[in-house]
Amino acid sequence: MPQMNMVQAINDALRLEMKRDDRVVILGEDVGKVGGVFRVTAGLYDEFGDDRVIDTPLSEGGIIGAAIGMALYGLVPVPEIQFSDFIFPAYDQIVSELAKMRYRSGGEYPAKLVIRTPVGGGIRGGLYHSQSPEALFMHVAGLKVVCPSTPYDAKGLLLASIRDPDPVLFFEPKRVYRAAKGEVPEGDYTVELSKAAVVREGNDVTILAWGAMLYEALAAAGEAQKQGIECDVVDLRTLWPVDIDTIIASVKKTGRVVVVHEAPKTCGFGGELVALVNEKAFLHLEAPPMRVTGFDTPFPYTLEMEYLPLAHRILPAIVETARY
Amino acid sequence: MPQMNMVQAINDALRLEMKRDDRVVILGEDVGKVGGVFRVTAGLYDEFGDDRVIDTPLSEGGIIGAAIGMALYGLVPVPEIQFSDFIFPAYDQIVSELAKMRYRSGGEYPAKLVIRTPVGGGIRGGLYHSQSPEALFMHVAGLKVVCPSTPYDAKGLLLASIRDPDPVLFFEPKRVYRAAKGEVPEGDYTVELSKAAVVREGNDVTILAWGAMLYEALAAAGEAQKQGIECDVVDLRTLWPVDIDTIIASVKKTGRVVVVHEAPKTCGFGGELVALVNEKAFLHLEAPPMRVTGFDTPFPYTLEMEYLPLAHRILPAIVETARY
Amino acid sequence: MAPADKADRARGGTTSDDLVVLLYRQMVLVRVVDERLIALHREGRIPAHTGARGEEAAILGAAAALRSQDWIFPSSHEIGAALWRGISLQSYAHKVLGNALDPGKGRELSERLGARKAKIASPSCVAGAHIAHAVGFAWGAKSRREDVVALAYFDRAATSGADFHNALNFAGVFKPPVVLFCRTTEASRASRETASASVADKAIAYGIASSSVDGGDLVAVLSTVRDAVTTAASGGGATLVEAITPRPGGADDPIARLRRALDARDLWNDAKQAELERQLDAEVMLAITEAERTIDPLVATLFDDVYAVLPWHLREQRALLEKE
Amino acid sequence: MAPADKADRARGGTTSDDLVVLLYRQMVLVRVVDERLIALHREGRIPAHTGARGEEAAILGAAAALRSQDWIFPSSHEIGAALWRGISLQSYAHKVLGNALDPGKGRELSERLGARKAKIASPSCVAGAHIAHAVGFAWGAKSRREDVVALAYFDRAATSGADFHNALNFAGVFKPPVVLFCRTTEASRASRETASASVADKAIAYGIASSSVDGGDLVAVLSTVRDAVTTAASGGGATLVEAITPRPGGADDPIARLRRALDARDLWNDAKQAELERQLDAEVMLAITEAERTIDPLVATLFDDVYAVLPWHLREQRALLEKE
């Protein structure tokens, strides 16, 4: 099996699906001739032409609004938003139109598209090239939200997302775009949506993480082991609808939970996960579920490594939870 | 003291503050000559003129973008968004500009404005005249979020919001715009931000609610009493930064919590409140905190009373929590 | 058979007397519907109804200029286009009541009518949001090399929004086969939406074609929009058409005006008019009465169509609601 | 004394030789800064730097056309305007490093420079967002009847966004004293942003004035923007100015061009040029070296300026971070 990084794996998935299904089109800022600022769409313009790999004006609202129209026509658009920080000019089209189209039309008009966009900090991008906006989409009924952490999952989840009947926000953890490497099968395969992966097993503490922070969770779990604490590390992979069964099974085993995410704490997905665990496994809880997250500030520039919930901030939470 | 409904109380606050502070200006769709679709700004155009009560083009993005500029000049704009469902075209200006201006400029450029907008269902408004988007703003650092439930609080909180140095989203529960009546002092007073009100006392279950749902919570608490369950009903009033001390004091007393909100459940403020209670009062919890909320669907039209978390849906949660 | 199909048969590209009379009857139908529904609302029998009085010639002229394969993207109040395309009065009456037989499943306001079988897209309450969809849809047709034109209806206020800007900019750059049809009411021209001399002038900013037409003149609208459709279908890209519509009721009333012309040529008379109005009024009343007798949508339907398949959390929420 | 102040003294509305030479020196300064910073980035000493090569005449001509009471709303890369307004090289160098002496507190990318004392607003990374702020700011001045003009810099790509549309539409309707200054690079004209014949043409859609100017010609830009400022200051409302800027380095390079003119009139020569470049380069290197020696912002500052006063949750988060 070839080794790929995440950029290559996503590129591979896009190429494969564009060959398999001629309804798939890509549009966005500099996705065509330039191949994307992170090179994720590199080569596709040459291979599929400018009818299917489309450079657009600098307007996220226009990109998503037009993509919805294309979807209504029967195409399967996979628009790229260059940085998830710039998705907000399209927020109205996403939450008022895309998310509600099937519902408001009584099921007549599903609007299917996959919005790909890089998320997360750690690349010295400052306020507007670093954010993790997943919760702002999960609160809106009708959307699915996916965030892979490995090249294998990135390809398999993207193929599953494109073939899924519902609109998907596909968040790509750009800090590990190149750093995350692994074996990726050639050809077609999917990773089922709404299935988490237990990537490390342990009986003491459950860690829920995804995207780039999965690696921090794993590093912290490794350190914790040295202190005799064994962690179950769950990579959620699909954030919504989340794989509740895997989460609850793990929590019933460990009785202790740490949630990790880059986004600000308040009203982030962490709070939702804590509430779900309370609702479904209250009597199993032996310690208060803890959240290790980005702070409730805008994303900083110089101090970004202080902002991120890195392993050294996760470890004390694991220990505190385990010893509670 | 005069009796007022909430529309009158807000109108009174606006008039008072516009007289007191000539930097205060109102802008929005039909806020001037028409006096607002809910008549909240009635009479102000005649009193203060079209320099200070400004009818704008139909563009929420333009309203907020221009208001931010006015604020930078030194005015104190109080823009109205006609329905909170239509705030999303301005979402980028609010979350990327307004919320981050002070921070990104190293404190040089606070951008102070109060965005007034009606929220909530129960007026047969369908998908786009009914939503409660508070969580979508609370997750974004830099914003304050207020939602009054009574005319007294509406006036006092609005005056406090306008005088507060930070940007405030002021959500008005339109279902009780006219139904909520009460004594409202003439003249100047404020209700401090970030202070909740315990509006009914009891030792068995804490109910956290705000806006129009406060009345449902109170009705349910009344019914619960008939079954021997005494509820502490906390009207949060300021949603963020929330009055954590009042919440935790109540939970430590009761050990049982029910959160009520109209917004969809997933990643709503309810999840955050459950997580905060876990973090700060875990050992006091005698039952899993429960959430009684809108469903994870778009807001429906015909079935809106089935969607809303009315008293008859809150009561079983209170009973279940109390008997856990 | 839908009036549009009858017309298609009668027509062959020309404006026959038959077609004009057919359209005249539809204009009267729409007026009767509007007046009847406004009266029924006053009686409290149905929700608020705005209607399109004065805009009948614009709406029907544009609809009738389309070919059977062409699509309509409505904003609001374009019920006339739906009836023209063969949606039955009965079906519309069910929608007005939002009952169990409403094809939209009681999810949206009564004047927001989409219907796949009539090639009418799902309208949004967010002013202008659909204009981008029409552009994307037509772009889809272009990229599939299929001969389909999309027409978006909107009004002057919608030109202030971001979606208008995005849609027209993308239309200029990508040249999809689309007609952007603005209904500018005489009354709205006084409002402060824009300082441009006309809406049609705005086309210059996007490098697209435009035309202005007297929106009170059915035949003129028909012919102007036919030209725009021909341009679109032959690869000429988008046209922005501005139809300025008269105040209803006066001498310029589009129905009265067309009536005078038909009378003068002996194609219509008082007796026909009286008979038509009597018949249509009876049909409307029958349809509404039947709709009033129909039950509301079943509570369980609240959860359908959020996603293609009900996920676990909506299954849980549905079970909860059904238990109550 | 800021170069702008020297110029103000020298000037009195005319374009004296002194002023032109002063501006020439500033253009050279900006070019030296850009080249040096690009080289330092290649050495890995500073973050990425784009610069504004080829746009110096446009940026400085526009800045110099403003009066001392006028405000600048920058997009990015307009460091030249900041230096013109008296921001020191040293202060800018601290910003480039994002260190503890960066007045922006290390929160934003190095080319996003605002400064209240220089009357330069806080720039956003979101393309075009600030154009609406400039309009609102100028509107504020107008409503306070104060003689202040705002100038927004942006580039052609920003015209595709919603904020451009909103800003220009509001500018047309409310006639604030604002200059909307588009830097259109020769290179960007080939990109698919718009099908309009020019950016200047877009003014027609908003009923505002416009002009086009050779952005490689300092004196032409100065005089065109002065006219726009005069129009604005005398109640004539907004002007959209499009400055088309040449590719840098070639025969049209704005610095080379101005140099030829000055040489021809004996206002400049090779010796002066060599001396100036040597001196400026030394100043830049000194400033950067000094900035490199300065520590990062203190960790606790991460939480400042989110709100005017630290709320409880940020106090908690700060304590947590400081504990680690």
Ligand SMILES: Cc1ncc(C[n+]2csc(CCOP(=O)(O)OP(=O)(O)O)c2C)c(N)n1
């Ligand atoms: C984005 C958005 N903001 C606000 C509204 C609420 N709204 C509906 S109609 C309207 C006034 C403009 O309508 P206009 O076309 O001038 O009047 P109509 O023809 O509908 O009577 C407003 C503000 C909306 N539908 N969409």
Ligand SMILES: Cc1ncc(C[n+]2csc(CCOP(=O)(O)OP(=O)(O)O)c2C)c(N)n1
């Ligand atoms: C709303 C928004 N979307 C995307 C971006 C990312 N972005 C920055 S520059 C750029 C390309 C357009 O820049 P242009 O002015 O043509 O090039 P420049 O002059 O900056 O080299 C893009 C897409 C942005 N800053 N803002």
Ligand SMILES: [Mg+2]
């Ligand atoms: Mg209208």
Ligand SMILES: [Mg+2]
């Ligand atoms: Mg540029």
